[in-house]
Amino acid sequence: MYRKTLSAPIFVIASFFLLCHVLETNLSSGEPLIEQLEDPHWRNRSEAFYALLALAGPGLDSRSALTSLLKSAPEKSDEIKLALIKLLERENAFLEEYAKDYRITNVPLGEESGEYYADLIAAVSSLKDIRSLDALLGAIRTGTMVTDALAEFGLAAVDPVIQKLNNREERLPAVITLGQMLEPRNYPKVSDPASREKIKKALINATSDQSDSVRLLAIEGLAKLGDADVIPFIENAAINDPYDQSEFIRGLGGKPDKKNFYPVRERAKELLEKLKKK
Numbered sequence: 001m002y003r004k005t006l007s008a009p010i011f012v013i014a015s016f017f018l019l020c021h022v023l024e025t026n027l028s029s030g031e032p033l034i035e036q037l038e039d040p041h042w043r044n045r046s047e048a049f050y051a052l053l054a055l056a057g058p059g060l061d062s063r064s065a066l067t068s069l070l071k072s073a074p075e076k077s078d079e080i081k082l083a084l085i086k087l088l089e090r091e092n093a094f095l096e097e098y099a100k101d102y103r104i105t106n107v108p109l110g111e112e113s114g115e116y117y118a119d120l121i122a123a124v125s126s127l128k129d130i131r132s133l134d135a136l137l138g139a140i141r142t143g144t145m146v147t148d149a150l151a152e153f154g155l156a157a158v159d160p161v162i163q164k165l166n167n168r169e170e171r172l173p174a175v176i177t178l179g180q181m182l183e184p185r186n187y188p189k190v191s192d193p194a195s196r197e198k199i200k201k202a203l204i205n206a207t208s209d210q211s212d213s214v215r216l217l218a219i220e221g222l223a224k225l226g227d228a229d230v231i232p233f234i235e236n237a238a239i240n241d242p243y244d245q246s247e248f249i250r251g252l253g254g255k256p257d258k259k260n261f262y263p264v265r266e267r268a269k270e271l272l273e274k275l276k277k278k
Contacts, residue, residue, distance in 0.1 A: 034079065037087045042094060042109075045087065046116040052080070053123070062119040063126040085132045088124045091117055092138035118142070125149040130156055140164060140173045147173055151180035154189025162202045175206050175217045182224040200225055207233045212243035216264045223271040226278060234275075238268035 036048035053060070056068035066084070070077040095117065098109060124132050125145045133153060137160055139146050150157045158181070164174035178199050181190045190199060199221070206218035219237050222230040241264035 034083045037083050038090070042091070042113065042116075045090070046112075049084075049087065049116065049120060062123040066123045066126060081127055081129055082131070084120070084124055085127070085129065085135050088120055088132070088135040089138060091120060092135065096138075121145055128152060133157060133160070137161070137164070140170055140177070143173075144176075147177040147180055150177050151183070151186045152189075154181065154186060155192070155195055157181075158190060158195050158198055162198060165202055165206065171206070171209065171214050172211065172217070175203070175214050175221065178202060179217055179221040179224065182221055196225070200227065200230065204230065204233055207237060212241070212264055215241060215243075216267060219264070219268050219271060223275060226275060231272070231275065234268050234271055238265050238272060241265045241268065 033048055033052055037045055037052075039045050039048065053062055053065035053069065056065040056072070060068065066080075070080060073080075095109075121136075121139050121142055122145055124135060125148070128149065130153060133150070133156060136146050136149050137157075140150065140161075150161060157177070161174050161177045161181075164170040164177075167174075180186060181199060190196065203218045203221040203225075206214050207222070209215050209218065215237065219234050222234055241262060243262060243264050245261045245263050246259060
């Protein structure tokens with residue numbers, strides 16, 4: 001039996017008008033779908049977010065769905081981008097407030113909230129939109145999707161990321177981001193003398209941080225710079241870094257393989273050897 005199909009141009013036009021209609025009116029509530037992203041309840045915001053992505057079709061992860069959605073309706077793309085960026089800013093603020101309540105109530109939001117937040121971060125980070133800088137900075141503790149995106153912003157992100165080093169809970173992802181900025185794919189964006197000097201100074205300061213992980217990543221970053229004036233800081237770490245992993249394991253009741261093992265010192269020695277060969 002012959003079934004008439006729409007030609008490609010007509011299908012695209014039809015898809016666009018369908019998308020616009022669904023964006024403007026959500027059939028379940030009669031409210032504009034994008035406006036539902038501003039609902040006072042996080043579950044309703046979550047439902048609106050997933051309903052928006054579902055317009056791209058079934059079985060897609062949040063990044064792929066958003067990419068498809070934006071391509072299918074270029075006239076609506078900026079509105080969607082800004083709505084999602086604003087949504088992430090809102091969820092950041094909501095989670096920060098909820099964390100304060102959690103200390104009192106000890107009631108977690110649950111896995112559903114975490115999955116929604118992760119999907120939203122994935123979607124916004126995939127935009128590579130400088131307007132999402134503040135939203136992503138607010139989610140810097142969540143992992144490499146955010147630190148990767150921030151590092152790609154380059155110059156615009158240098159100062160705000162360095163500011164995060166003043167926050168105890170955000171120092172580690174901040175120093176990770178600074179190191180990622182020095183990777184070959186991102187370095188041209190921060191290679192101007194002023195940005196380079198800011199990053200160097202921040203990493204030098206981080207070599208004396210209380211956290212062994214921060215100190216380790218700081219010397220990794222300094223080694224990427226490779227300047228002569230950073231060598232003494234790496235050398236100092238190779239000799240004097242205090243973190244003894246064996247002592248830490250014993251403190252947890254375990255039995256370490258070695259009497260003493262200083263991983264930051266060992267890594268510093270490796271970095272010095274590599275720098276000598278350059």
